[in-house]
Amino acid sequence: MRRWLALSLPWVVWCACNSYYYAPNTLYTPHLIERHDAELGICGLRGSDFSGFEFHGTYAFTNHFALMANHLDVRGRSPSQDRRGNGRLSEAALGVYFPLRQVSNTVFVGAGTGQVFNEFPKGSRATLKFHRYFGQYGISVEQGALRIGTGIRLNYLHYREGHIDYRVGESDVSKIILIEENSPFIFPEFSVNLRIGSRPVWANLCSTIVEHERAKELGWATQTIGLGLLLEVDHFWRAERPKK
Amino acid sequence: MKRVFHFGLPLVTSLLLLTACEQKPDFEYYYYEPEDYALLSQYLNLPQRPDNYSTKLPKHLEAQGLFARAVDQDKAILGRVLFYDKNLSKDKKVSCASCHRQEIAFSDDKPVSRGVFDRVGTRNSIALGSVLNFSAYYGTDLFGPSGIPFFWDNRANTASEQNLATMTNPVEMDMKHPEIVDAVKAQPYYAPLFRMAYGDETVTIQRISEAIANFVNAIGSYRSKFDREAEKTIGTEVWSNRERLNFSGFTPAENRGKQIYLDNCASCHSPLQGRPMKMFANNGLDATITDKGVGGITNQPAHMGMFKVPLLRNIALTAPYMHDGRFATLEEVIDHYSTGIKPHPNLSPELRLGSQPRRFNFTPQEKSDLIAFLHTLTDEELLVDKRFSNPFK
Numbered sequence: 001m002r003r004w005l006a007l008s009l010p011w012v013v014w015c016a017c018n019s020y021y022y023a024p025n026t027l028y029t030p031h032l033i034e035r036h037d038a039e040l041g042i043c044g045l046r047g048s049d050f051s052g053f054e055f056h057g058t059y060a061f062t063n064h065f066a067l068m069a070n071h072l073d074v075r076g077r078s079p080s081q082d083r084r085g086n087g088r089l090s091e092a093a094l095g096v097y098f099p100l101r102q103v104s105n106t107v108f109v110g111a112g113t114g115q116v117f118n119e120f121p122k123g124s125r126a127t128l129k130f131h132r133y134f135g136q137y138g139i140s141v142e143q144g145a146l147r148i149g150t151g152i153r154l155n156y157l158h159y160r161e162g163h164i165d166y167r168v169g170e171s172d173v174s175k176i177i178l179i180e181e182n183s184p185f186i187f188p189e190f191s192v193n194l195r196i197g198s199r200p201v202w203a204n205l206c207s208t209i210v211e212h213e214r215a216k217e218l219g220w221a222t223q224t225i226g227l228g229l230l231l232e233v234d235h236f237w238r239a240e241r242p243k244k
Numbered sequence: 245m246k247r248v249f250h251f252g253l254p255l256v257t258s259l260l261l262l263t264a265c266e267q268k269p270d271f272e273y274y275y276y277e278p279e280d281y282a283l284l285s286q287y288l289n290l291p292q293r294p295d296n297y298s299t300k301l302p303k304h305l306e307a308q309g310l311f312a313r314a315v316d317q318d319k320a321i322l323g324r325v326l327f328y329d330k331n332l333s334k335d336k337k338v339s340c341a342s343c344h345r346q347e348i349a350f351s352d353d354k355p356v357s358r359g360v361f362d363r364v365g366t367r368n369s370i371a372l373g374s375v376l377n378f379s380a381y382y383g384t385d386l387f388g389p390s391g392i393p394f395f396w397d398n399r400a401n402t403a404s405e406q407n408l409a410t411m412t413n414p415v416e417m418d419m420k421h422p423e424i425v426d427a428v429k430a431q432p433y434y435a436p437l438f439r440m441a442y443g444d445e446t447v448t449i450q451r452i453s454e455a456i457a458n459f460v461n462a463i464g465s466y467r468s469k470f471d472r473e474a475e476k477t478i479g480t481e482v483w484s485n486r487e488r489l490n491f492s493g494f495t496p497a498e499n500r501g502k503q504i505y506l507d508n509c510a511s512c513h514s515p516l517q518g519r520p521m522k523m524f525a526n527n528g529l530d531a532t533i534t535d536k537g538v539g540g541i542t543n544q545p546a547h548m549g550m551f552k553v554p555l556l557r558n559i560a561l562t563a564p565y566m567h568d569g570r571f572a573t574l575e576e577v578i579d580h581y582s583t584g585i586k587p588h589p590n591l592s593p594e595l596r597l598g599s600q601p602r603r604f605n606f607t608p609q610e611k612s613d614l615i616a617f618l619h620t621l622t623d624e625e626l627l628v629d630k631r632f633s634n635p636f637k
Binding site for chain 1: 266269270274293294296298317440
């Protein structure tokens with residue numbers, strides 16, 4: 001219950017001076033109904049101490065199969081300006097979709113690569129690179145001008161490489177050592193998203209949370225919220241979606 | 245649906261295979277640049293992973309409001325090298341560590357210290373290991389007027405002032421400020437250490453003293469048998485007088501000695517060896533003073549013949565005792581308080597009965613018990629703590 005409450009609440013917490021070694025991208029649940037459906041989304045993203053943007057794209061290349069691509073780019077800076085960081089994640093996935101009237105069920109499996117970079121006073125830095133494999137299930141329901149989606153993503157997160165200046169401080173070195181000792185991590189993420197609009201443009205609000213008991217110890221951001229636009233680009237080569 | 249399985253199953257299988265092929269994390273930790281570390285390694289034994297100089301005091305001391313302040317790690321690392329570097333003395337044979345030897349709790353075993361060219365000083369080297377932690381209450385830079393000053397006569401307000409005064413003292417290291425700077429510049433291993441500590445290689449006397457101060461401020465003793473036992477009392481009894489409980493890990497003699505200490509000594513030296521109860525005092529060593537002590541700095545008659553009141557941590561290791569090293573053993577010290585206190589106008593009130601010196605008249609058993617207790621103040625870990633050891637090869 002608490003999980004769903006967290007997902008539905010606006011993001012109001014603002015912490016100070018944290019450095020992160022993982023932040024979840026939006027768990028994107030496309031609304032795919034038929035072949036050639038294509039969505040492109042851009043989203044402004046915010047988490048505790050960082051913000052950024054992400055792109056999503058899906059294309060249904062057959063009546064049941066679709067491709068998905070995501071890219072995340074976040075940045076953060078401490079209020080005193082002496083610490084900053086950024087993170088990137090790019091991934092691609094192949095999936096299947098099962099439309100049922102106005103309900104779209106999607107399952108994707110994919111892989112991606114990313115990196116987090118944190119810079120501390122005196123120019124000390126910590127850079128971690130990782131691979132992420134995932135499988136996700138999403139469901140999206142359309143009712144008039146409203147689309148509501150929810151999803152679960154199971155991640156296999158493997159930190160493959162790190163360059164760490166010991167001067168980043170004991171606290172961060174401890175987190176990184178914990179990451180090194182425990183990688184890979186398998187954990188779920190949950191999301192809800194709310195879309196308002198009409199074809200081909202939708203306003204999109206989404207929230208994703210990480211479910212891992214040691215997330216704080218590992219220096220992971222446990223929640224992100226995004227606000228953006230979603231464009232059904234197939235609209236431009238297909239004037240009207242045939243009714244099923 | 246069949247196609248879903250035809251495509252989906254191989255895809256999931258490939259992903260699983262991919263995850264199985266992942267190598268172990270390849271994390272590289274570094275502090276020094278490789279070429280810097282190669283240079284440093286020619287002269288110094290410094291770990292690739294920098295030492296952590298932060299200190300967490302035991303609970304029984306934190307309960308008294310005592311906390312170790314943060315020191316700058318990079319400056320403390322530089323300070324450690326400077327502390328042990330004999331190039332900072334006129335004859336290149338004396339370093340700070342010459343009179344503050346780690347194996348005897350950063351004290352000296354001579355009554356009064358010997359400096360450059362074997363010049364004889366006037367006072368006994370204070371044991372740095374007698375202090376709980378310098379950053380917990382020493383220095384007016386950290387604590388304002390309540391910060392304890394340095395030296396037996398409290399003439400230096402900060403650790404920086406203290407180390408500069410030592411380096412320039414003619415009977416200690418006998419250097420002028422520009423000579424110290426030149427001596428540091430001449431050593432190739434300092435360039436990377438200054439870069440790590442300050443971001444550039446500029447050597448100044450302020451930086452040198454600050455770095456040593458950071459190192460000294462990290463030194464302290466808080467892991468003795470007494471501390472381990474005292475920490476156990478937290479949460480077991482009323483807040484006050486916890487130390488009066490018999491410690492379960494103490495021998496009967498140690499517990500009896502603790503009671504004698506608390507009844508007779510703690511009002512100056514602190515019940516829990518936290519912070520001395522007095523900044524300075526006259527303990528009746530001489531009826532006619534030959535060393536003015538604090539009075540020589542303040543020129544106040546009421547301060548004549550008064551000296552810093554130290555904590556007694558590691559006291560069993562830091563003979564000889566008193567500001568002039570006149571007592572060679574703990575037995576001699578206890579004999580002094582037992583029957584030897586001399587009258588003096590500035591004699592500490594705790595050591596007098598009316599106008600006469602107090603006679604504690606300890607029995608042989610009491611003396612033996614008190615010494616047994618004083619041995620529980622030895623912090624064996626400090627003596628071998630690599631963070632504070634000589635880094636030179």
